[in-house]
Amino acid sequence: MGSRSTWSRSKHLGKGSYGSVFLGLHKNGTMFAVKTAKLENSNSLVKEKKILKHIGNSPEIVRYYGDEITIEKGIQYYNLFLEYASYGDLLKLINKVGGRIPKEGPVQVFTRMILDSLCCIHAKGIVHCDIKPENILVFSSDRYGCRCQLKIADFGLAKEASEAALESKKYAFCGTPDYMPPESVALFYKYETSMDIWSLGCVVLVMFTGKSIWSGTDGKPLDREEIIQILASTETMPEIPKEMSETGKDFLGKCLQRDPSKRWSAQKLLDHPYVSPFSLRNIEFLKEYPTAVGVKRSRSY
Structure with missing residues (x-):
């Protein structure tokens, strides 16, 4: 489980059926997207991770960077780290x-x-x-x-x-x-x-x-x-x-x-x-x- 010691969530980018999307900021200054859901509601995000890993690192598909479980105010959250689309959708x-x-x-x-x-x-x-x-x-x-x-x-x-x-x-x-x-x-x-x-x-x-x-x-x-x-x-x-x-x-x-x-x-x-x-x-x-x-x-x- 992570403590978010190397990254933090910034502005809210959107909300979907399976969680919210935030701009993530790494301590080295780089940016990425973070899809976040409570751990008990994270099945779809875990599934997305498996599919992205199966597809592999392709320039045609949004890139997967990793995942982490965090504990915030006693609640467990699943966080999926993805390539950030600065131009939106x-x-x-x-x-x-x-x-x-x-x-x-x-x-x-x-x-x-x-x-x-x-x-x-x-x-x-x-x-x-x-x-x-x-x-x-x-x-x-x-x-x-x-x-x-x-x-x-x-x-x-x-x-x-x-x-x-x-x-x-x-x-x-x-x-x-x-x-x-x-x-x-x-x-x-x-x-x-x-x-x-x-x-x-x-x-x-x-x-x-x-x-x-x-x-x-x-x-x-x-x-x-x-x-x-x-x-x-x-x-x-x-x-x-x-x-x-x-x-x-x-x-x-x-x-x-x-x-x-x-x-x-x-x-x-x-x-x-x-x-x-x-x-x-x-x-x-x-x-x-x-x-x-x-x-x-x-x-x-």
């Missing part, structure tokens, strides 16, 4: 620049980054199960020729590929409704990497349009039960914008297939012209991103 980025990514070029670049992360996860036999903008973090990096890089984070709901969904639960897929694939509302199914591909297609739509995937005739987002009804009882598909490029429409067509066997894998999608290195253009917006959101580069733990 993809949803924050979208909101900061007006509610949608202003050009399709940056959407292509970001999609490529997310695909690189998915390839790494799927190669290890892991299905993330909750791909959404809030779980895609933005880091300082020059790797893609711009000032930031996206990495997938938050593996609390992740499953092993082909793992059976819990038969006792009517809808075992516990992801976010807007990004849930149709098969996730079936009574019996197995978790497959193709689920994340549907969710990827939904993220691309949100980046491009800035709108909810499923909306009513009044334009307001539908609630969970309404979305489940659409997925389970209709053939309705998310609307692909007419103003999107033809290659973009084709890319989404490879992701948003109701039949999961017809969706392209993340590895195959890397070869799609929409995200090929030769098509990644108009990234001037990305180079201005750090100034736009008013953040500075920081050292990572």
Whole structure:
């Protein structure tokens, strides 16, 4: 058990279903993210640690630095140490620049980054199960020729590929409704990497349009039960914008297939012209991103 003699918690960064996230400060001045939960409620954080260790140290995935149990005012806490995303998450980025990514070029670049992360996860036999903008973090990096890089984070709901969904639960897929694939509302199914591909297609739509995937005739987002009804009882598909490029429409067509066997894998999608290195253009917006959101580069733990 640790005494927090070498680190301390700083500002509160956010709160999730399985604990709170803080900025951690090491005594040597470096920064990292700390996910904290009471020890008796830490099963999901411990699971996330195991998955991150299984995936290994990859530049495409948020990095795991260690963990520690602390005792504070007589209460035991589990602390998971992770790479700090000084730019926040993809949803924050979208909101900061007006509610949608202003050009399709940056959407292509970001999609490529997310695909690189998915390839790494799927190669290890892991299905993330909750791909959404809030779980895609933005880091300082020059790797893609711009000032930031996206990495997938938050593996609390992740499953092993082909793992059976819990038969006792009517809808075992516990992801976010807007990004849930149709098969996730079936009574019996197995978790497959193709689920994340549907969710990827939904993220691309949100980046491009800035709108909810499923909306009513009044334009307001539908609630969970309404979305489940659409997925389970209709053939309705998310609307692909007419103003999107033809290659973009084709890319989404490879992701948003109701039949999961017809969706392209993340590895195959890397070869799609929409995200090929030769098509990644108009990234001037990305180079201005750090100034736009008013953040500075920081050292990572």
